[in-house]
Amino acid sequence: AQTVTQSQPEMSVQEAETVTLSCTYDTSESDYYLFWYKQPPSRQMILVIRQEAYKQQNATENRFSVNFQKAAKSFSLKISDSQLGDAAMYFCAYRSRGSQGNLIFGKGTKLSVKP
């Protein structure tokens, strides 16, 4: 069975600085999707970024980028120029390409942004 591990329960970053959130996963599959979701205090789940395993190029979305290391089964999220609104829980998630489609979530990392 696939598992997702986020080893940093909490992280803190100074406003305008850069922070990297770690995520590793375990799978025997070769084709899958990886996601980072943000859950602010409102608890609405917001997609931050998505990566398809067959794509070698790391996904980017404005200030958010990932470092996808398929062989190492690592999928870290880098947030550049951190803003106060980035403060939230961040969840890394995995989805098999061929499954019925449920997401497997990590335990989350709580990110605080200091002004």
Place this chain on the structure above:
Amino acid sequence: GAVVSQHPSRVICKSGTSVKIECRSLDFQATTMFWYRQFPKQSLMLMATSNEGSKATYEQGVEKDKFLINHASLTLSTLTVTSAHPEDSSFYICSATYTVPFIGYTFGSGTRLTVV
């Protein structure tokens, strides 16, 4: 973009009563709906998966008779917590997707259930 409307956002009910939570996909047809439960400061725990027109598939340890899921149409799925007890108090979130082709997931805004 794709929107899933989840209602109610908050509900307080008495122990022993039933509560229904609705999730509607507003601008796409959700072939699959996932229901999650989230305890404070924890991750989302998948409770069940429902495909339109089929019986839901429940995760191990989730009581199917307590958590009734209906997905009768491509735009509506409901979760009914029957004979609720205080230990059922939690945050419930739905997530919809169109699996073929896979387009991603859209989450509802969640329902905070408090059983008194």
